[in-house]
Amino acid sequence: MSADVTVSESAFIEVDRVEKVFDVRRRTGFLKRELRRVRAVDAISFRVARGEMVGYIGPNGAGKSTTIKMLTGILTPSGGRLRVAGIDPSRERTRLAHRIGVVFGQRTTLWWDLPLIDSYRLMHRMYRIPDGRYRENLDRLVELLDLAALLEVPVRQLSLGQRMRGDIAAALLHDPEVLYLDEPTIGLDVVSKARVREFLRELNAERGTTVLLTTHDLQDIEQLCSRVMVIDHGRLVYDGALSGLHEAGESERTLVVDLERELPPIEAGEAARVVRVEGPRQWLAFPASASAAPLVAHIAARYPLLDLSVREPDIEAVIAKMLYAPGSSGEGSPERRAVVPGAGGS
Numbered sequence: 639m640s641a642d643v644t645v646s647e648s649a650f651i652e653v654d655r656v657e658k659v660f661d662v663r664r665r666t667g668f669l670k671r672e673l674r675r676v677r678a679v680d681a682i683s684f685r686v687a688r689g690e691m692v693g694y695i696g697p698n699g700a701g702k703s704t705t706i707k708m709l710t711g712i713l714t715p716s717g718g719r720l721r722v723a724g725i726d727p728s729r730e731r732t733r734l735a736h737r738i739g740v741v742f743g744q745r746t747t748l749w750w751d752l753p754l755i756d757s758y759r760l761m762h763r764m765y766r767i768p769d770g771r772y773r774e775n776l777d778r779l780v781e782l783l784d785l786a787a788l789l790e791v792p793v794r795q796l797s798l799g800q801r802m803r804g805d806i807a808a809a810l811l812h813d814p815e816v817l818y819l820d821e822p823t824i825g826l827d828v829v830s831k832a833r834v835r836e837f838l839r840e841l842n843a844e845r846g847t848t849v850l851l852t853t854h855d856l857q858d859i860e861q862l863c864s865r866v867m868v869i870d871h872g873r874l875v876y877d878g879a880l881s882g883l884h885e886a887g888e889s890e891r892t893l894v895v896d897l898e899r900e901l902p903p904i905e906a907g908e909a910a911r912v913v914r915v916e917g918p919r920q921w922l923a924f925p926a927s928a929s930a931a932p933l934v935a936h937i938a939a940r941y942p943l944l945d946l947s948v949r950e951p952d953i954e955a956v957i958a959k960m961l962y963a964p965g966s967s968g969e970g971s972p973e974r975r976a977v978v979p980g981a982g983g984s
């Protein structure tokens with residue numbers, strides 16, 4: 639541990655210049671092997687306060703999973719200092735397991751062939767959850783996540799959305815103080831996504847559970863997190879509000895307008911510009927950091943409207959625009975780099 643590290647009182651997750659280097663051996667000839675070092679996480683620092691909901695995003699291979707694995711104690715950092723609830727995850731993984739919950743959207747922690755309720759019973763024993771607390775948590779989660787009709791159904795028969803709700807309940811039975819969510823809404827339909835997000839909002843508001851959320855869905859971040867951290871090539875390149883990320887990348891949202899009939903391109907002044915017209919449907923691009931409401935009001939007052947919808951920019955596109963915007967070094971220019979640890983959250 640370096641002497642200059644200042645530990646904030648309120649920080650629940652503390653990450654100080656943490657790195658993870660993988661040594662990968664590659665065969666380059668008949669008897670030749672080459673050692674390649676992959677710096678998956680490169681000296682990242684941040685603080686997350688108790689009760690915060692933070693998005694953790696980045697392109698494929700950026701280092702998100704490696705960070706989460708270090709925070710859960712599955713991987714040991716190659717350098718730096720890491721604490722979750724005051725615990726060093728890789729040294730005291732079992733003790734930490736009682737205080738954290740993990741949900742992977744693409745994998746399940748449930749027993750595939752067993753009815754849902756049997757997985758919960760097994761977790762009851764595995765985590766040694768006191769009987770009263772288990773029953774109370776189970777009842778609450780079954781109600782909030784609408785699982786009553788699914789408890790006797792084998793996990794393999796559940797739909798993706800039902801399985802995800804089942805997994806979230808499993809991760810919360812032991813009352814963890816922090817929840818790591820890896821793509822919790824991937825592959826879900828609009829209704830299931832809304833349900834999962836609503837539940838997470840309530841969980842955070844009522845229980846003060848700290849949430850670290852990895853996602854490729856910008857709406858997850860928009861609807862749940864006041865703070866977002868962006869990792870690219872193992873380095874933290876942004877830590878702040880989502881609106882700031884949009885501003886840095888000058889990203890745009892799209893308003894799709896269905897008019898009653900074919901008309902010339904809509905005039906919206908400085909607020910938006912028409913980027914496509916197909917019959918009575920028009921697409922207008924406007925800054926993602928701006929609200930759609932005034933634009934919608936402007937159009938509704940002047941044009942015969944049938945329908946409207948807003949399309950979010952792709953998360954990869956927002957990050958790419960931020961990293962490679964004019965003036966950026968292409969690796970994230972210093973002024974776009976991570977701000978002081980914890981600054982985004984308080």
Ligand SMILES: Nc1ncnc2c1ncn2[C@@H]1O[C@H](COP(=O)(O)OP(=O)(O)OP(=O)(O)O)[C@@H](O)[C@H]1O
Binds near residue numbers: 660676677678697701
């Ligand atoms: N066990 C390992 N051995 C060697 N290299 C690894 C290992 N795990 C991850 N890496 C490498 O570390 C880098 C970061 O990987 P990581 O899985 O953390 O990225 P990610 O941001 O989670 O990506 P994705 O969005 O695709 O899941 C990648 O270059 C990856 O190939």
